[in-house]
Amino acid sequence: MSRRRSLGRTVALVVLALVVGVALFGDFLTAYPYDQSNLLARNEPPVFLGGSWDHPLGTDRLGRDMVARLVVAIRISIGIAAVGTLISMMIGTSLGLLAARRGKAADDAVMGLVDLQAALPFIIIALAILAFFGRSLTIFIMLIGLYGWEVYARQVRGAALAARNQPYIEAARAVGVTTGTIYRRHILPNISNIIIVQATLNFPQAILLETGLSFLGLGIQPPLTSLGQLLGEGRDSLASSWWVAVIPGTVIFLTTLAVSLLGDALRDRLDPTLRR
């Protein structure tokens, strides 16, 4: 591996560690609650633009402290993307194994669902569901959790079907291990690399989906905030306080960039077919 590439990956790791650290422990960074407005301190610039250390990243048009808002926004965005990735991983893996294991009818049913999902861009499905069911946090998280399940299902099914013909499975079957145990204890661990690699691809996309919908005003609703919701608010006050939009936007960009780079690194290590 070239030195330049490993440097890039180190930087990405540091960025991701910072983001996760802020999400978990960021409350120490500021004394202000994220939703407390102060009409006497509106649109204050960040420190690097001549603001005061009282509000290191400035304030928005209601005088809310940007550090406090950013901490909560990062926590919500990263949290929802992580939960969403986990849910879609579980749905997809279960359905993929089901399709591989339960014979033709189950296989056709699952693959039909996969085709149906692929017949429409997910953002359209998401918008339709938000329109029909209304906006609530639970529905929103379920939506993010639905995102990308079909990719897991297709890959897990393929890998499980391929693994089934391996000698170690035959050996397990020969000594009398039941089918359920074979799938759980032998096949699943052997295809877990594929699932993990897919999760590293899914996670940045889940962040972009959440922030995109929240930016459009259809995801996380105020007073709660997320990186996308923050950016959407900042868009309305670009002329007076552009940092309200640019700071969360930069965090989204750097986070997805870092996760993508680290995902590449993980793929190089876990996926032997890509190794050159």
Next chain:
Amino acid sequence: MTSRFLVRKLLRLLLTLWAAVTLVFVVLRLSGDPIVALVPADLPDAILEQYRERLGLTGSILEQYGAYLSGVLRGDFGYSFRTAGPAWDVVASRVPATLLLGGAAMALAILVGIPAGIAAAHWHNRAGDRVIMTGAVFGYAMPNFFFGILLILLFTLNLQWLPSGGMGGFSHLIMPTLTLGLASAGAFARFTRSSLLEVLGAGYMRTARAKGLSLRRQMLVHALRGALVPLTTLLGFTIGALIAGAVVTETVFAWPGVGRLLVVSVSERDLAVVQLIVILAAATMAFANLAVDLAYGWLDPRIGQERRSQRAGP
């Protein structure tokens, strides 16, 4: 290409459209009594019943489904709340704007992405390749909505060169096109590069080199021809996702297209309009897929004939 191939693809297209139309119906019914969502609250029962009749919400669920399907077939997609006019008219009036933006963005993506991919493949693993691929990775991680805002900050608020939104002359088109087009340009560059790298080692490329063809001819005529099939797949996908791709960009720049209409209709729960746009998005995707399938047979005669030669084989 056989006519059976065509018939099968057309049947598949119809099946997809039917599935999308039915999905919309099922999801809408799953979300509870649609009348609650479709009309303003606090209406007297008598008026509610009139609405039920007008919206086809009387009778059993199967009767409703039948009425809905026959309405769709006649081009009757219900009425928009906001304008009280037919949903079809509301959506149709927005289509040209989306086509204009989508077409311009697609042109930009191809004009930037494919040459960049060719250059990267040519300079494989050298500095030029790394610069181009870094750009593509950045483009992948950069969300549309943030890139658009950065453009507005630079060109509207700082330099005051371009209008921040709306539709008008050519100047209105520049920033939305850059936002939408550059995002796909990264994907085009990556696809072009990887499929070129695959064919560059092929025997016919060695022949082309041995014949002493110019580099330009080698790349553009011989190598690119082999890369056309994966590029067509990407092109088809980008066209198919026209409406989905436009949602965010149109909203950022207040571009009066279908994507912006969808966002507004979702937030105001103008369900007839949402329903029609979902069906339209599915149709766009299905027709783009059909076009791609037909193009495959034309670009690579081996694909259409696979079946026939299999049958003729020993």
